[in-house]
């Protein structure tokens with residue numbers, strides 16, 4: 001079976017080249033074509049000997065995703081990338097252009113086992129984990145469309161267009177731990193994308209042992225975002241069912257231990273749902289939790305999903321809730337809805353494409369769960 005070249009790290013590639021009797025310096029050249037110039041075919045690697053290209057193409061694949069659609073929002077601030085995998089499933093990535101930053105929101109799984117009640121990703125069938133190569137390719141393919149590769153024109157063709165990557169698309173990144181970690185290491189490596197950890201955010205619903213392991217494995221350098229959504233056990237049990245296994249008290253104790261080891265602040269994601277978690281008591285509870293670990297709070301006004309029976313808050317309700325938090329000393333941002341017209345925002349594209357709990361219709365299509373990823 002052919003391996004995915006984008007999943008491979010520098011040491012593994014050097015070992016492979018040595019075993020083929022090619023000089024190891026070729027490894028950095030190959031990785032530069034993949035992660036800086038974002039090529040999609042072996043033929044684009046212009047400075048490699050034909051014999052090496054032949055060996056590589058026999059044993060590996062450069063590209064495993066087919067780009068199917070790229071709808072843009074009317075205001076041009078976000079663009080959705082719908083990809084088809086080799087086994088015929090669909091996933092989405094989103095590009096958000098805002099404040100001089102080009103942020104790519106990537107998916108890590110086809111479906112999600114966590115079944116958060118307000119999230120379209122959790123409503124469909126879980127299919128499988130994405131590979132590190134499939135995660136990385138999402139970033140490369142988006143980058144490629146930002147700065148089209150002009151092969152052979154003699155200019156410096158390094159692409160630095162992607163400034164931030166957020167793991168907030170379909171799937172729970174820490175439930176696909178190895179591939180997520182491998183992808184992050186490739187994003188951060190000097191032979192990879194060369195992105196600093198502060199430009200990478202991983203969002204998790206709170207799998208405590210995996211969070212602890214992750215902070216250790218990335219040496220606290222990557223931004224952590226916790227999908228909190230409620231400060232009350234019973235409400236969180238409904239919104240984020242993993243809370244029944246890793247409850248709020250335990251999560252907060254773990255975060256208290258961890259936040260000093262983190263080199264970045266923690267963010268709480270809080271989807272604000274009318275009548276569910278927007279009361280003054282809910283605001284006080286949230287402020288108490290945030291202040292325990294100096295977390296920033298990202299308020300995400302709920303974006304309706306047809307199959308979920310929740311209500312969006314009004315702008316006035318959002319304002320009131322934020323004011324209550326601020327009064328208690330919490331730093332708050334409100335994520336503006338972007339790309340609603342292309343369903344780039346919040347898990348709705350999938351709902352437009354497939355019957356969620358039925359068996360007919362197209363295969364799974366990813367959804368992006370929130371309005372906009374947090375842009376640090």
Ligand code: SF4
Pocket residue numbers: 112113114115116119120121122123169170171172205227369
């Ligand atoms: S919010 Fe995240 S963890 Fe929960 S179902 Fe959606 S994708 Fe999965």
